[in-house]
Amino acid sequence: MTINLLFFTISFNKRKITLEEAAREEYVAKVYQQMKEKQISIHRFM
Template identity: 55%
Template sequence: MTLNILFFTITIKKREISLEEAVHDEVVEKMYEENKDRVAKYIRPY
């Protein structure tokens, strides 16, 4: 009888974001919220 076992290790590190990425994410979030508000004006509430 042969028993084959596969061992592997998963390492998880916290990702550090740069200042540029943080600023970009804020701009994208702001644009998303503005567009969401703009679309909400055209949707009729039922």
């Protein structure tokens, strides 16, 4: 008789972002929103 046991330990740590990373993410979200609005406005005219 063989018993095989497998244990996993998973831990999550909150990642601290720098001010530069936060500014970059905000910029990317803003540009993404502008591109979506531009695509919607172009699509309406077709």
